[in-house]
Amino acid sequence: MAVHITVTLGGPLKKYRLAADTVDVPPGTTISGILSTLGIPAESVSLLVLNGSKALATEVLKDGDHITIYPPVCGG
């Protein structure tokens, strides 16, 4: 049974977006798998936020999860 997730992309990463923000993925899909599907290079990613908290790329996504992917930022 597919896992229903929402993906939000920060700033310039929006160009990698899927046809819809909410998508179904196979069970066992990790955040890393989503990054590959979207074709986002590793160097274009800094912070991964899963349901409002910092997450690792190895985390497996569950039904209803919301993942936000941010690019590196500098300065401040």
Next chain:
Amino acid sequence: MNGYQNCVLRVNLSENRISREELNAEWTANYIGGKGLGIKYLYEELQPNTDSLSPDNKLMFFTGPFTGTIVPCSGKLAIIAKSPATNTILDCSIGGHIAPELKYAGYDAVILEGRANVPSYILIHDKSVEILPANELWGQGSHAVETALLEKYGHSAKILSIGPAGENLLPMACINSDYYRQAGRGGIGAVMGSKNIKAVVIKGSGDIKAANMPELLETVHRFMREDLLTDTNLWAHTDGTAMIVDLAQATGILPTHNFQSGSFDGYQSLNAEAVGAARVGKKGCFSCALGCGNFTRKGNRQVEGPEYETLALCGSNCGISELDAVIEFNRLCDDLGMDTISAGNITAFAMELTEKGLKDFGLKFGDVETYLTVPAKIAYRDGIGAELALGVKELAARYGGGEFAMEVKGLEFPGYEPRGSWGMGLAYATSDRGACHMRSWPVASEAFGDIDPFTADGKAQLVIDLQHYNAVKFSTILCDFWALSLDTLAEILSLVTGREFTVAGLEETGERVVNIARLFNQREGFDRKDDTLPGRIFNEYITTGATAGKNLPRPEFEKMLADYYTIRGWDKDGKVSEAKASDLSL
């Protein structure tokens, strides 16, 4: 020397004397320009223990070899003086279009000395330099001053100005340009006010020679495509610094209620999406392909921003979730000529003093009506403003609350909670001008990256590397939003100047700049006792958000600091040894 005009303009205001001298070539080899060269000049020219608001302090404006060239993101001007807020070295940078204009007028730097007898402004039009009376400008807001001078001298003129806060010598007074750009921190505007200088108008018609123009053109275009207009930098264009609100909230480092918490319920009203919805235009500085500036509007009032620091310190840190209110607070501070980082901190500190019953300032977290009265009260020292104008450190000395007076060496905290980014704590403690995020920003690697934010291990080296990187970048002078490598920097610098720059050489220059700044502070009596943080960071645990349960234990901080001194080759009191000074040719 290619990339330079080889000329310093010196204006002695007390004696109405204007002179020109050759730029010190030996120092440019060691310090390049901008921040580094300006600090070197001030170190050599200022007597120790000079009163920062006396005519003996100097106000120095420095460009760098990139200024005015086609090198992208090079539109910044370094402004250097001894700080009235901290009594440390103070160098600020300001964006917009003023720096290249100064270079086109024929100068690498301007040094103001003494004090004008009457309120004045300086007009620099190529070789013509005049000190003119500013009677009609004195007392006016920065925006009105800029408009009046643009109408008088034409819209091609570029202007630096101060507002009432600078005239009134406040320790949080800034210098403005292009209406909404600021050299913000440490009271640099008060130094200008103390010299009775309301504005500097610059018109330049010259040019700048690069050593290898054909190759520079080709190289810059290549880097624009491959290194600048990339996912790594374009966040500055698409969202601007407001993007950091979401990142800071998710990682629990968004200052809230005077750093009582690291997360804010109303953050979605202040984030990039909210600012984007209020956006009416975009803007970039001279030679910038990123254009990070966002114009937002409230009614018929417009501001450029609010930037992250303002959203955090004047928003969540004051418990304000209404973006309109933050925009208006931002606009007031800009026009009055006041740093929003310090103004936000002072307001939040006064709110907590009131909340805890230590002193009733009539201010309450989240109360927009009283919050919006604060900037003008501070700028004119009106009512409670007479005391708020002292800054957080002095307020705490008067009313208590030192544990939660969020400052280092008298400079209020930027918008990153060190309990969620321990390296940031070390960065604040060791920055040359007090709590500052522009000397090193380990937040990107810790809270927003892969390095564990909650360990002391490796943080000294991380902070040192970042301090050297920023010091050399701000000496060339480049904006921090281009995350270029030192390889790239060396390649461009070699093409502009004709000198051979290497990564190792640039790293040494960064180290030299940090050490000369430290020597300046050391001469003023600063040492290890001053490299510390407020008690709240050590003793209080955050209770909500991603950093709930976290503090920065004092022993861990002391370990980072000891590591830092050891790696730097400083002694246990944090003093630069004679051997280190000699190694670096200081």
